[in-house]
Amino acid sequence: xxxxxxxxxxxxxxxxxxxxxxxxxxxxxxxxxxxxxxxxxxxxxxxxxxxxxxxxxxxxxxxxxxxxxxxxxxxxxxxxxxxxxxxxxxxxxxxxxxxxxxxxxxxxxxxxxxxxxxxxxxxxxxxxxxxxxxxxxxxxxxxxxxxxxxxxxxxxxxxxxxxxxxxxxxxxxxxxxxxxxxxxxxxxxxxxxxxxxxxxxxxxxxxxxxxxxxxxxxxxx
Numbered sequence: 001x002x003x004x005x006x007x008x009x010x011x012x013x014x015x016x017x018x019x020x021x022x023x024x025x026x027x028x029x030x031x032x033x034x035x036x037x038x039x040x041x042x043x044x045x046x047x048x049x050x051x052x053x054x055x056x057x058x059x060x061x062x063x064x065x066x067x068x069x070x071x072x073x074x075x076x077x078x079x080x081x082x083x084x085x086x087x088x089x090x091x092x093x094x095x096x097x098x099x100x101x102x103x104x105x106x107x108x109x110x111x112x113x114x115x116x117x118x119x120x121x122x123x124x125x126x127x128x129x130x131x132x133x134x135x136x137x138x139x140x141x142x143x144x145x146x147x148x149x150x151x152x153x154x155x156x157x158x159x160x161x162x163x164x165x166x167x168x169x170x171x172x173x174x175x176x177x178x179x180x181x182x183x184x185x186x187x188x189x190x191x192x193x194x195x196x197x198x199x200x201x202x203x204x205x206x207x208x209x210x211x212x213x214x215x216x217x218x219x220x221x
Contacts, residue, residue: 005091006095019042037061039066054079063084080144082101082146119219154167155217161213163211166211203216
């Protein structure tokens, strides 16, 4: 059904897989631009499969699952999924969310100037042009589409408070409803990539009751 929906919207290269085993093989052979993943699979679960995929690629992933519990949704997003839709769903909503993910990942708006550039948080270098975080110890991380959108928004407003509502709109194109906890998950994962000690952040700060602030960012020379 999902394949038929996407084909009607103009998507041409759609690869389907019935279980984890087929998914792993197809992923290695086809190298897809986006993955739509269910949680309940015949030979495993989508959460475990996502962990495996994330070791190989930062490809955007959208969960499409019958599991509507907040814990399942937050777990999926916490593992690095870019979005999570529950069944039953509106076909148009699925299409719009996929297009939004693909647009943010592969065709981000070029805002000119220094909005998308290299900058430092302490000794950690962030390259927004490539979406890569380079640590002083040599570790390198690739930002997911949502992490990129959030960090770019914060960098554009470096030193200023960016409200929760504004960040939710940036990442999901919607208002704050149902997304505040999801935002917290993405910010925690972002801190794991850019902060020396994620549990005691120095640069990506929480402003209680208001939002977040990027502090101490220095442009690359």
